[in-house]
Amino acid sequence: MKPTTGRIVRYRxxxxxxxxxxxxxxxxxxTLDxxxxxxxxxxALDSDQHVHLWVFTPGESGGFTEYNVAPGDEPGQWSWPPRV
Structure with missing residues (x-):
């Protein structure tokens, strides 16, 4: 499945x-301008699977930006949330 703007993902x-x-x-x-x-x-994005993210965090800052993030399960990568 291709990632699209507005989708929720998980980021390690x-x-x-x-x-x-x-x-x-x-x-x-x-959607990248x-x-x-x-x-x-x-x-720029390296592929159609790379994305820019807003990562949510607890606390006052609320989160941070990550750029050109690849899919995967390693640190610094995004993945789809498991289906429940």
């Missing part, structure tokens, strides 16, 4: 406890 952190967090896809290969990439405002 790269630092600290490598915690699994909820995230939302903020840009995919179809090429003008922003050309101007250096936002990174």
């Amino acid at each position: 952190g790269k630092q600290g406890l490598l915690a699994m967090r909820a995230a939302i896809v903020t840009a995919d290969i179809e 090429p003008r922003g990439v050309e101007q250096g405002l936002i990174p």
Whole structure:
């Protein structure tokens, strides 16, 4: 399944406890603005499976952005939530 903007995914952190967090896809290969990439405002995506994310965290900051995130189960990657 191809990731699309607005979908909820899971993101495993790269630092600290490598915690699994909820995230939302903020840009995919179809919705990424090429003008922003050309101007250096936002990174390009390496493939149609890579996405930009807003990762939700507990606490005052509420979250952080991750760019050009690949799919997978390793730290720094996104995956689909399990079906329940």
